[in-house]
Amino acid sequence: MSVGEFLKPWIPHLTPYKAGVTLPGLVKLASNENNWGPSPKVVEALKGAAVDVYRYPYKDEEVRSAVAKYAGVSVDNVVLGNGSDELIDLILKAFRGPALSFNPSFSEYRIISQTLGTEFWEVDLLPDFSLPVENFGKIGGKANIIFVATPNNPTGGVVSQKDLVSILKLGKITVVDEAYFEFCGETIVPLIKKHPNLIVLRTLSKAFGLAGLRIGYAVSNPEIIACLMAAKPPFNINYLAAEAALAALADIPYMKKTTGAIIRDRPRLMRGLSECFTAYPSEANFxxxxxxxxxxxxAYRFFVGKGFVVRSFGRFPNFGGEYIRVTVGTxxxxxxxxxxxDGLRRSRKQRQH
Ligand SMILES: Cc1ncc(COP(=O)(O)O)c(C=O)c1O
Incomplete structure (x- = not known):
C-alpha cells in the first residue's frame, strides 16, 4: 500500500505556513504579538482556572456576549474561532471558491484555500502597496470569496471604507480582516446590517496579548453566523482561552494602555527604519x-546578531524589493x-567617506 493512493493529490505540493521565529533570550519582533503581555487580570484568571481544566469548555456563550458587547453588536452576530485562522478555515469550508486576495497579504488565505482544494487567486497590490480598486471589479466579479486585510499584513496600510464598500458591492462573500483594528481604530463592523455579504474578522492575539491561547472572532449577520456555527468543531475555544478572553475583555483600560504605547512608539520605529531602508507607513503594530x-x-541575520528577531519575507512575486517586517515592541x-x-546608519555613513 502507498499513502499516495489515498492522498488528495494537491496535499504533497502545499507549502506550510512559515511562522515568525522565536529565539530564546532575543527580543522577538517577528509575529506582531503585544510584547507588553496580557492584562495581569488575565494571568490571575488563568491561575485560578488551572484546576478546572478537567472540564470540557462551557463558557462559549459568555465569551460571545462579552465579544458582542466589545464589538457593539448582538450575540447572534458573533462566532468564536481558535484564532482568526480557524475562522478563515471555517469560511472556506462553508463557502464555495474561487477565493481571492492580494499580493502581498496574509498568507493563510492562500494556504487554507489550497489545503481545502479551493481555487485561489491573488491580485497584485500597486507599487506603493495600496489596493488596485480601479480595475479590481473584473477579476473580483469572478471570485466568490474575497479576503481584504485592513490594516494589511505585512504592509501595514489601511483600505478606505469607500474602497471596501466598492468591493462589497460586487456582491461576493467579502471577508474584511481587522486583526489589527485596535491599532488603527477604523472598523467596518457597523456596515454588517447594510451588507449581508460582509464578514469581519478580529482577534484577541494582537491588541489583547493572547496569541498563545488562540482566540479570534467573526462578526456578521445572523444567517452567516449560524452557518459558521454549524460548520465549527465543538469546543474550539479551550477552557483557559475562554477564561482569559473574559478577563481580557473585562480590562479594556489595560488593552488601551498597551496599544496606546505601541501607537506612540510606531512613528519612532518608522523614522528609524526609514533612515536605513525604505519603510512604509503603517496603521498596525508593525x-x-x-x-x-x-x-x-x-538583514534578518544582522538583527539577530544584535539581539532582535525580525520577520524576513524575502521577495514577493512581481515586486522588486527584499522585505522584512518589524513589530513595535515595548x-x-x-x-x-x-x-x-542608528549604529547601522553611522557605519554606512563612515564607509561612504
Ligand atoms: C491579517 C491577519 N489575520 C489573521 C491573523 C491570525 O491571527 P490569529 O489566528 O492569531 O487570530 C493574523 C496573524 O498574524 C493576521 O496578521
Missing amino acids: VFADVSPLTAEE TDETSGFLKVL
Missing part, C-alpha cells in the same frame, strides 16, 4: 521595510532596536 540592496535574510525594546539602526 512596520514593513524594503532592505535592498541587502537581502531580507542578510518602549524599551523599540529604543534598543533604534540604537541598532
Whole structure:
C-alpha cells in the first residue's frame, strides 16, 4: 500500500505556513504579538482556572456576549474561532471558491484555500502597496470569496471604507480582516446590517496579548453566523482561552494602555527604519521595510546578531524589493532596536567617506 493512493493529490505540493521565529533570550519582533503581555487580570484568571481544566469548555456563550458587547453588536452576530485562522478555515469550508486576495497579504488565505482544494487567486497590490480598486471589479466579479486585510499584513496600510464598500458591492462573500483594528481604530463592523455579504474578522492575539491561547472572532449577520456555527468543531475555544478572553475583555483600560504605547512608539520605529531602508507607513503594530540592496535574510541575520528577531519575507512575486517586517515592541525594546539602526546608519555613513 502507498499513502499516495489515498492522498488528495494537491496535499504533497502545499507549502506550510512559515511562522515568525522565536529565539530564546532575543527580543522577538517577528509575529506582531503585544510584547507588553496580557492584562495581569488575565494571568490571575488563568491561575485560578488551572484546576478546572478537567472540564470540557462551557463558557462559549459568555465569551460571545462579552465579544458582542466589545464589538457593539448582538450575540447572534458573533462566532468564536481558535484564532482568526480557524475562522478563515471555517469560511472556506462553508463557502464555495474561487477565493481571492492580494499580493502581498496574509498568507493563510492562500494556504487554507489550497489545503481545502479551493481555487485561489491573488491580485497584485500597486507599487506603493495600496489596493488596485480601479480595475479590481473584473477579476473580483469572478471570485466568490474575497479576503481584504485592513490594516494589511505585512504592509501595514489601511483600505478606505469607500474602497471596501466598492468591493462589497460586487456582491461576493467579502471577508474584511481587522486583526489589527485596535491599532488603527477604523472598523467596518457597523456596515454588517447594510451588507449581508460582509464578514469581519478580529482577534484577541494582537491588541489583547493572547496569541498563545488562540482566540479570534467573526462578526456578521445572523444567517452567516449560524452557518459558521454549524460548520465549527465543538469546543474550539479551550477552557483557559475562554477564561482569559473574559478577563481580557473585562480590562479594556489595560488593552488601551498597551496599544496606546505601541501607537506612540510606531512613528519612532518608522523614522528609524526609514533612515536605513525604505519603510512604509503603517496603521498596525508593525512596520514593513524594503532592505535592498541587502537581502531580507542578510538583514534578518544582522538583527539577530544584535539581539532582535525580525520577520524576513524575502521577495514577493512581481515586486522588486527584499522585505522584512518589524513589530513595535515595548518602549524599551523599540529604543534598543533604534540604537541598532542608528549604529547601522553611522557605519554606512563612515564607509561612504
Ligand atoms: C491579517 C491577519 N489575520 C489573521 C491573523 C491570525 O491571527 P490569529 O489566528 O492569531 O487570530 C493574523 C496573524 O498574524 C493576521 O496578521
